[in-house]
Amino acid sequence: MRPLELYIHIPFCVKKCRYCDFLSAPATPEARQEYVMGLCQKIRSYYDLGGLYHVSSIFIGGGTPSILEAQQMRSIFDAIRSTFPVDSDAEITVEVNPGTVDKLKLMAYYNIGINRLSIGLQSTDDQELKMLGRIHTYQDFLDTYSLAREAGFRNINVDLMSGIPFQTLGGWEDTIKRVAELAPEHISAYSLIIEEGTPFYEKYGEGERAEARRRRELPDEDTERLMYQFTKNILQNYGYHRYEISNYAKEGYECRHNLGYWNRTEYLGIGTGAASLINNQRFVEGGEIEVLTPQNQMEEYMFLGLRRIKGISKADFRRTFGRSVENVYGKVLIHMYQKQLLEDAGDNIRLTEKGIDVSNYVMSEFLF
Structure with a gap:
């Protein structure tokens, strides 16, 4: 049996962030329940495929998966385990947004078998969070992080973002140090990308970005480069090593699911817009199958x-x-x-x- 990674997409959020181009949107509780029921049915439809693989990692992403109720998450994992053999030591991650979980929900997640959380913080500066359109404050994050530890989670990632409008080098340094002091096992530090179709693109896209940098509304390229260098140097002092361009971990806590992507481990994406790579065939749910040529495979490698x-x-x-x-x-x-x-x-x-x-x-x- 070959190893397989599962990605489950939850396309719901409380409110769309101003930089986000992911397939996600607010929805009613009824719509979310209907989606979960259809998702579970889709998972079970892969029963025959499941017999060929053993699942080494599961990643529940979105959107904001933590918007789901605990019972809905349990239904998803019941469907997964009745369809696929899941390794006893599989890495199982759920993305969490501060303000969408409480202690009971986190304890339920832990009891379901989820063993890793990826918490979307982005910044410790409330003004920067407001600029991004996030629904939470830094204190909301601290509360969520504390509750996660109390619930038993010993493998937590925190997402951070540099290059935010009006962000300074000193402000970024403060964000990194504050988060590192909390000692999460993993930190992802990405630079803001202005994606087409987002409110940020309307303001900073095309030729507007250079003008925004001239006005010092966006950090210039030299400042962004320094931010990247600061990230590596500061986190190294706190015991993190950089194992990928934007990812840092304590020893033994590298994200196995992402390493699988970069190693071209086969993966199956289930849910609206989720992508898959099976037998060197790439497809998005509901779309056409692309057969990768040997040249395509070498490029990806x-x-x-x-x-x-x-x-x-x-x-x-x-x-x-x-x-x-x-x-x-x-x-x-x-x-x-x-x-x-x-x-x-x-x-x-x-x-x-x-x-x-x-x-x-x-x-x-x-x-x-």
């Missing part, structure tokens, strides 16, 4: 694998594709080495610090 700080393994590339990475990408590798954007580290090829700053460019060079 490189641009996903290079997100990891340790990079990609030459031996594993040869084992997977029957060819050496130098044979396939020799000219690109030489060019990247010369520009000091990649480095050869024995069996591994990885981004340099300089390469991390322009990682999107580096990864695009591996597309055929």
